[in-house]
Amino acid sequence: MDKIRVFVAGACGKVGMETVRTIRLQNDMELAGVSDIQNQGKDIGLVLGQQPFDLQISGQMEIEKLKELQVDILVDFTNPQSVFSNAKTAIKAGVVPVIGATGLDGHEISELEDLSKATGTGVFIAPNFALGAILMMKFAKETAKYFHHVDIIEYHHDQKLDAPSGTALKTADMISEIREPIIQGHPNEYEKIPGARGGDLNGIHIHSIRLPGLIAHQEVIFGGSGQTLTIRHDAYTRETYMPGVILAIRKAYKLTGLVIGLENFLD
Numbered sequence: 144m145d146k147i148r149v150f151v152a153g154a155c156g157k158v159g160m161e162t163v164r165t166i167r168l169q170n171d172m173e174l175a176g177v178s179d180i181q182n183q184g185k186d187i188g189l190v191l192g193q194q195p196f197d198l199q200i201s202g203q204m205e206i207e208k209l210k211e212l213q214v215d216i217l218v219d220f221t222n223p224q225s226v227f228s229n230a231k232t233a234i235k236a237g238v239v240p241v242i243g244a245t246g247l248d249g250h251e252i253s254e255l256e257d258l259s260k261a262t263g264t265g266v267f268i269a270p271n272f273a274l275g276a277i278l279m280m281k282f283a284k285e286t287a288k289y290f291h292h293v294d295i296i297e298y299h300h301d302q303k304l305d306a307p308s309g310t311a312l313k314t315a316d317m318i319s320e321i322r323e324p325i326i327q328g329h330p331n332e333y334e335k336i337p338g339a340r341g342g343d344l345n346g347i348h349i350h351s352i353r354l355p356g357l358i359a360h361q362e363v364i365f366g367g368s369g370q371t372l373t374i375r376h377d378a379y380t381r382e383t384y385m386p387g388v389i390l391a392i393r394k395a396y397k398l399t400g401l402v403i404g405l406e407n408f409l410d
């Protein structure tokens with residue numbers, strides 16, 4: 144059986160390093176290449192504190208290089224500034240991007256979808272690879288049938304670039320699929336400090352906490368008559384994401400078209 148050849152972009156980042164380690168442990172996958180910015184030219188094994196892998200870290204990805212390396216899947220854990228360009232490069236090279244990095248906006252996703260249609264190469268975007276986070280979003284969508292007032296609080300480490308998190312946006316989108324936008328709170332309320340009520344997506348207020356000590360956490364709080372219901376997910380390590388990343392690579396291997404959300408790959 145041919146092994147799935149995987150390229151990891153952002154390989155020296157917090158999630159990228161975990162991804163490289165995990166891919167090396169899979170019998171049906173091989174690491175075709177890695178990229179990162181500050182560690183270009185070094186052996187990725189040494190950067191991970193292991194024996195050399197005989198695999199040098201490259202800088203920006205190029206179409207020709209991806210083709211030469213016969214890459215099947217690009218896993219991207221870079222950042223909101225790099226992910227769009229990386230995904231376009233991959234699709235143009237016939238490589239399916241499995242996108243973990245957050246921060247793509249609606250226009251960029253549409254452009255990737257168009258490019259995918261034009262080339263026949265699939266694209267997979269996962270705002271969150273953790274099974275518990277997927278369930279949190281599904282439960283929140285279900286709850287919104289009965290409770291229409293909801294706020295989202297997401298908590299992340301203080302090195303995160305984008306706010307709100309991709310997971311919070313996806314949660315609000317899923318709730319909006321079945322809930323009409325409503326005005327929450329008092330109609331005459333006002334903010335004494337701009338942003339005090341959080342960001343507003345379809346009437347859902349999203350609050351972003353950034354503190355050292357945190358990894359990735361979210362509460363979806365529903366309010367009803369005399370009661371609240373809180374759905375909470377906590378990710379305590381980056382290993383949390385790895386079963387989802389591996390599942391996504393396997394499912395995306397022969398993917399055509401755009402798929403958003405790991406829930407689409409779960410039975």
Ligand SMILES: NC(=O)C1=CN([C@@H]2O[C@H](COP(=O)(O)OP(=O)(O)OC[C@H]3O[C@@H](n4cnc5c(N)ncnc54)[C@H](OP(=O)(O)O)[C@@H]3O)[C@@H](O)[C@H]2O)C=CC1
Binds near residue numbers: 154178219222244270
């Ligand atoms: N979908 C999910 O389940 C999850 C998604 N994420 C998302 O993944 C992304 C990465 O998170 P995290 O690992 O914490 O971040 P880090 O900052 O630790 O890692 C990002 C890495 O990407 C590198 N990088 C930046 N631009 C490029 C580029 N053009 N090519 C190659 N490498 C590049 C950075 O290098 P340098 O530092 O030198 O700039 C850095 O090493 C974020 O967008 C985050 O939101 C995180 C966790 C789970």
Ligand SMILES: O=C(O)C1=N[C@H](C(=O)O)C[C@H](O)C1
Binds near residue numbers: 272299359
């Ligand atoms: O930056 C992170 O750490 C994470 N980013 C993703 C997001 O924006 O939702 C997924 C997870 O929350 C961790």
